[in-house]
Structures are given as structure tokens and as C-alpha cells.
Amino acid sequence: AQSVTQLDSQVPVFEEAPVELRCNYSSSVSVYLFWYVQYPNQGLQLLLKYLSGSTLVKGINGFEAEFNKSQTSFHLRKPSVHISDTAEYFCAVSGPYNDYKLSFGAGTTVTVRA
């Protein structure tokens, strides 16, 4: 079975400051990793994904994440946040042994203040 732990439930941050959202996963097999963003009362939008290859993945809106197999982590970073980055962020894992179903973390609420 695969599972995801998002270590921070809430992250307040000032505008133009950097932010890191932590995500750890557990799996005994190869996994695919994703970060999604959800704005209030909306569905999920994919920020970035890791399937294979380079462990540093760049996504939309200036976000990037690094896959670390030895630490089973996939932390999300942005060097300078905007007010518009205020949202809920979900880390998710899937893989070929569970029919590609997504298992989501509990989510991290990012609140950007001026």
C-alpha cells in the first residue's frame, strides 16, 4: 500500500518570501508523485509531477519539487510567493501496482500575507 504524509497542515508566509511544503511517502515499489493546488470551491490543478528521470521537477507558477528516493520525500518549493498562491496544496502518490489510483496527503493550507 502507498501512503502520503504532509508534515505541515498550515503554512503562513509573507509575500515575496520563499515557501517549502513537505511531503513524505511510503511505498515498497516505484511510485509516481504529484503536487496539486486547490483554490476555494474549485477542483484540483496539477502543479507538477515526477514520473522518472531528473529528480528536480519544475512546474507551473514558479513551483518546483525534488524527488529524494533515499528520504522518500517530494518537497515542494517556491522561491518567492504571491498573494495569489494562497490555496490548499495536496501531495499525491500513485503507481502501477494500484491501477494508478491517487492517494492524497491531508493537504497543506498556504496563506500568503502582504
Add this chain to the structure above:
Amino acid sequence: GAVVSQHPSRVICKSGTSVKIECRSLDFQATTMFWYRQFPKKSLMLMATSNEGSKATYEQGVEKDKFLINHASLTLSTLTVTSAHPEDSSFYICSASGRELSYNEQFFGPGTRLTVL
């Protein structure tokens, strides 16, 4: 590309009535659709997976007679909440994936807010 729509975006119904939610893939063939439920301030819980033309596969603890899923075509899946009760109030989100897309990636609809009075 890869747009998924849901209808309605919001629905309020009386207890005991049934509500149908539609999920459509607008520009690709969705061989697989997923239905999720999200409680306030909580993560997404997978309810069921449906493949076009097949019966849906429900996750443990999800009542299949309560949440009827139909995936009759490659662009449409429906979720019907039968005899809805206030505890069924939630945000329901669908997602879709297709063979023509990379890796079985899921694309999410905007969600449907169900309120049962």
C-alpha cells in the same frame, strides 16, 4: 487540452431526494473516471473508479447502492446520490484519464457542492 467539466456546480436538495452529478471530458476520451468526496478542510477520498462500459469499482466503505455510478460513454460519467441525507452533504470531485494522455494522468473537474437539507 484535457478539460473536465462537472454539472451542476452547486445543488441544494431536500432529504430523501436523489441527486445526479455529471462529469464530462470535453476534449479527450476518458477511459477511466474517478469520483472523490472531500469534506471541509479535508483531503480527497476516492469513492470509486469507473471504466467506460464496465461496472464501477467502489472503495471499501462506500455504499454502491447509495452512490450509483454510470460511465456509459467515453466522455460522460454520472454519480447519483440516492435518497440523500444531510450527512451526504459534501464537495464531490470527479477526475478523468485516458489512454491518449500521458501516463494515465488524471484531470480534475471543478467539483460539485451538494447540500442536503
